[in-house]
Amino acid sequence: MKAEIIAVGSELLTPDRVDTNSLFLTEELNKLGIEVVRKSIVGDNRDTLSAAFKEAMERVELIIASGGLGPTEDDLTRETVADLLGRKLHLNHEILRYIEGRFRQLGREMPAVNVRQAMVPEGAEVLENPRGSAPGLWIEDAGHFIALLPGPPRELKPMYQERVLPRLLRRSSKVRMFHRELRVAGLGESGVEQRIRPIYTRYTDVNTTILAAPGEIQIHLRMWTDDAAHAQKTLDEIAQGFEIALADRIFSQDGSSMEEVVASLLTRNNSTISAAESCTGGLLAQRLTSIAGSSSYFLGGVVSYSNELKTAWADVPAELIQTKGAVSSEVAIALAEGIRRQVGSTLGVGITGIAGPGGGSEEKPVGTVHIALSHAGGVKERGVVFPGDREAIRWHASQLALDLVRIHFLYNGGEPPSRIAKRA
Amino acid sequence: MKAEIIAVGSELLTPDRVDTNSLFLTEELNKLGIEVVRKSIVGDNRDTLSAAFKEAMERVELIIASGGLGPTEDDLTRETVADLLGRKLHLNHEILRYIEGRFRQLGREMPAVNVRQAMVPEGAEVLENPRGSAPGLWIEDAGHFIALLPGPPRELKPMYQERVLPRLLRRSSKVRMFHRELRVAGLGESGVEQRIRPIYTRYTDVNTTILAAPGEIQIHLRMWTDDAAHAQKTLDEIAQGFEIALADRIFSQDGSSMEEVVASLLTRNNSTISAAESCTGGLLAQRLTSIAGSSSYFLGGVVSYSNELKTAWADVPAELIQTKGAVSSEVAIALAEGIRRQVGSTLGVGITGIAGPGGGSEEKPVGTVHIALSHAGGVKERGVVFPGDREAIRWHASQLALDLVRIHFLYNGGEPPSRIAKRA
Numbered sequence: 001m002k003a004e005i006i007a008v009g010s011e012l013l014t015p016d017r018v019d020t021n022s023l024f025l026t027e028e029l030n031k032l033g034i035e036v037v038r039k040s041i042v043g044d045n046r047d048t049l050s051a052a053f054k055e056a057m058e059r060v061e062l063i064i065a066s067g068g069l070g071p072t073e074d075d076l077t078r079e080t081v082a083d084l085l086g087r088k089l090h091l092n093h094e095i096l097r098y099i100e101g102r103f104r105q106l107g108r109e110m111p112a113v114n115v116r117q118a119m120v121p122e123g124a125e126v127l128e129n130p131r132g133s134a135p136g137l138w139i140e141d142a143g144h145f146i147a148l149l150p151g152p153p154r155e156l157k158p159m160y161q162e163r164v165l166p167r168l169l170r171r172s173s174k175v176r177m178f179h180r181e182l183r184v185a186g187l188g189e190s191g192v193e194q195r196i197r198p199i200y201t202r203y204t205d206v207n208t209t210i211l212a213a214p215g216e217i218q219i220h221l222r223m224w225t226d227d228a229a230h231a232q233k234t235l236d237e238i239a240q241g242f243e244i245a246l247a248d249r250i251f252s253q254d255g256s257s258m259e260e261v262v263a264s265l266l267t268r269n270n271s272t273i274s275a276a277e278s279c280t281g282g283l284l285a286q287r288l289t290s291i292a293g294s295s296s297y298f299l300g301g302v303v304s305y306s307n308e309l310k311t312a313w314a315d316v317p318a319e320l321i322q323t324k325g326a327v328s329s330e331v332a333i334a335l336a337e338g339i340r341r342q343v344g345s346t347l348g349v350g351i352t353g354i355a356g357p358g359g360g361s362e363e364k365p366v367g368t369v370h371i372a373l374s375h376a377g378g379v380k381e382r383g384v385v386f387p388g389d390r391e392a393i394r395w396h397a398s399q400l401a402l403d404l405v406r407i408h409f410l411y412n413g414g415e416p417p418s419r420i421a422k423r424a
Numbered sequence: 425m426k427a428e429i430i431a432v433g434s435e436l437l438t439p440d441r442v443d444t445n446s447l448f449l450t451e452e453l454n455k456l457g458i459e460v461v462r463k464s465i466v467g468d469n470r471d472t473l474s475a476a477f478k479e480a481m482e483r484v485e486l487i488i489a490s491g492g493l494g495p496t497e498d499d500l501t502r503e504t505v506a507d508l509l510g511r512k513l514h515l516n517h518e519i520l521r522y523i524e525g526r527f528r529q530l531g532r533e534m535p536a537v538n539v540r541q542a543m544v545p546e547g548a549e550v551l552e553n554p555r556g557s558a559p560g561l562w563i564e565d566a567g568h569f570i571a572l573l574p575g576p577p578r579e580l581k582p583m584y585q586e587r588v589l590p591r592l593l594r595r596s597s598k599v600r601m602f603h604r605e606l607r608v609a610g611l612g613e614s615g616v617e618q619r620i621r622p623i624y625t626r627y628t629d630v631n632t633t634i635l636a637a638p639g640e641i642q643i644h645l646r647m648w649t650d651d652a653a654h655a656q657k658t659l660d661e662i663a664q665g666f667e668i669a670l671a672d673r674i675f676s677q678d679g680s681s682m683e684e685v686v687a688s689l690l691t692r693n694n695s696t697i698s699a700a701e702s703c704t705g706g707l708l709a710q711r712l713t714s715i716a717g718s719s720s721y722f723l724g725g726v727v728s729y730s731n732e733l734k735t736a737w738a739d740v741p742a743e744l745i746q747t748k749g750a751v752s753s754e755v756a757i758a759l760a761e762g763i764r765r766q767v768g769s770t771l772g773v774g775i776t777g778i779a780g781p782g783g784g785s786e787e788k789p790v791g792t793v794h795i796a797l798s799h800a801g802g803v804k805e806r807g808v809v810f811p812g813d814r815e816a817i818r819w820h821a822s823q824l825a826l827d828l829v830r831i832h833f834l835y836n837g838g839e840p841p842s843r844i845a846k847r848a
Contacts, residue, residue: 014633313726
């Protein structure tokens with residue numbers, strides 16, 4: 001079964017509000033093997049609202065709409081759908097009594113406008129709403145299922161779970177969606193595409209999406225089938241193919257973030273880490289400590305923007321800064337080694353660079369970053385020129401620093417990154 | 425003129441991603457008096473994509489699409505629109521050379537797939553993209569204007585401003601939208617609503633929206649008119665009313681962020697700052713250094729997670745930690761004074777707290793945070809219990825720390841916060 005979601009409300013066509021009900025609904029529908037093929041957001045306008053339902057009915061079996069069931073003049077979903085389907089609206093006395101009761105409980109009389117909420121299209125089933133005054137509606141029409149739900153998430157979510165889900169379960173097939181997400185660092189979108197294309201194109205029953213996110217590429221595999229074992233086997237096979245094609249560039253096979261992967265490696269290897277940052281300004285420390293329980297592996301870090309503090313906090317010799325420049329591989333190494341010694345951690349990271357927009361030169365343009373990782377066996381250093389603006393450069397630098405830690409555990413002893421339990 | 429926005433990408437039909445480009449585009453179009461009457465979100469599927477464009481062309485003059493211009497097989501916007509309009513695609517050698525050049529700069533060869541991005545429909549105008557490889561396209565067809573923009577916001581936004589806006593300005597009416605955004609810290613949504621409601625309800629021609637964002641409340645005022653002077657006068661009047669009602673809780677009248685406001689205060693007062701953070705783990709330093717030119721006011725900071733490093737880097741007496749606990753007003757004050765002394769900055773901030781999910785106790789529950797600001801005239805301390813999860817607690821703590829700096833300049837001498845030039 002395929003579905004479309006229609007969000008109704010002029011406030012959703014302003015710059016301030018985004019429809020989030022559809023994320024919840026999509027997740028729920030996907031679990032039942034129902035694919036959402038389109039989402040529409042329309043204002044409180046009879047014509048565009050009607051067009052949205054009409055078009056959706058031409059394409060899909062299931063339509064779920066949110067919003068526009070309120071008591072005021074601009075709440076048009078009920079009337080518009082009844083009109084479109086050629087069904088009359090009748091006053092439902094039971095609903096009316098319920099709404100009147102709600103107002104009585106609040107010590108108020110029901111305003112006359114609320115009568116609208118008790119109007120039900122011929123043949124529609126009423127979806128009770130214990131959390132608000134607007135009931136939902138379920139309509140079956142010529143092979144279509146239409147659910148009209150209230151807009152507030154705290155009313156919509158339980159109504160879906162309690163009233164819509166049971167109806168869908170009776171009708172949905174046994175097909176379910178199986179999903180796998182892999183994340184890749186250190187390669188661009190087209191680089192990833194080129195390497196994995198020969199693999200995924202062999203699987204015509206699997207949908208592969210490649211997404212660029214800051215500092216990483218995400219690969220989503222989605223498969224729709226009623227055979228769970230077959231799905232797991234197929235997705236495993238593809239993931240193994242990708243592992244060969246992308247080698248150590250895959251950092252996550254379960255959608256976990258780079259900081260989560262690094263946190264788990266540090267924990268499982270009983271290692272601690274410290275950081276001396278310049279251009280990233282605390283971003284690396286902030287990412288390392290964003291994970292619950294980070295105090296077990298992160299002892300501390302310094303943000304040494306000034307040269308004096310590089311010397312005071314991370315023992316970087318002042319002459320080194322003078323001769324090589326604050327942005328140099330030598331200073332990155334000194335920062336990493338100095339902070340590791342100062343803190344007494346297993347690993348030490350040093351980052352120095354030019355995040356811009358000012359401060360660049362011909363020799364060291366904006367985006368130049370040196371990152372070093374100091375460990376018991378020595379030190380590793382990488383110099384890069386990142387593209388993009390200040391925010392992008394800082395993010396990329398923190399991502400590469402985390403990736404160096406990950407790669408360290410991959411090759412310099414330590415337990416290899418786990419095959420984290422794969423999500424279906 | 426009316427517009428529809430089409431967001432393209434199967435990832436936008438998953439539970440993981442929400443289209444945010446349309447918020448930016450709506451705001452920009454509204455400024456020109458162009459109303460957005462519908463938004464559609466479609467996957468990387470030729471049929472639904474084609475239907476979305478076809479339907480939109482039946483309703484509106486202007487269609488802006490984002491996404492689907494990448495180099496891979498599932499990027500279909502270019503081809504689909506060309507097909508729908510019956511226009512052939514031709515290879516544009518200039519674009520091809522540009523894309524090849526971008527890859528060369530990164531030291532890589534252009535993958536063959538990227539040739540797709542140099543294909544241009546007959547009669548289309550190319551919208552240059554200095555921030556990415558996918559150029560945008562502007563097509564005029566039988567009274568319709570169609571803009572195809574890349575999906576990444578950092579490419580889409582400047583392309584709109586530099587390439588689409590000038591084209592729309594030539595064609596739009598004289599009605600403009602005038603917008604003012606005020607930001608408020610230290611008050612909740614209903615608290616703000618209660619104080620400003622008597623003011624904004626007097627202005628029936630101004631649309632007022634109150635939005636809760638992490639650590640702040642945003643108030644949007646919007647007015648549609650062809651009389652710019654009247655709009656400015658009305659919005660000034662309302663903003664002045666809000667200033668009386670909300671007093672020093674308004675930190676921004678031009679939509680600038682808390683870190684931008686604090687950066688500007690530090691710069692104009694020739695002040696420097698340092699930070700000793702525990703539970704925020706570098707978030708405060710990261711926010712202070714996210715602003716271009718931050719090296720003029722931010723000298724350095726430490727993330728002293730362990731007690732030993734609180735002593736080593738910020739001179740916090742070990743006995744104090746032992747007697748009062750690491751999370752206490754005394755330790756926050758010692759961190760602030762210690763880091764200020766160590767760094768020699770005008771101001772010093774100390775933060776210590778329990779971000780959770782573990783580590784809470786009955787006496788000091790998760791969310792307990794102490795923040796201190798040390799300055800030449802003394803020290804100020806605030807103890808709070810923030811609600812929410814780890815991320816929310818850390819964010820709120822960094823926001824309150826920045827707000828303490830702002831309030832310091834407001835009352836402890838220093839130049840008062842500027843009336844920053846107001847945006848129309």
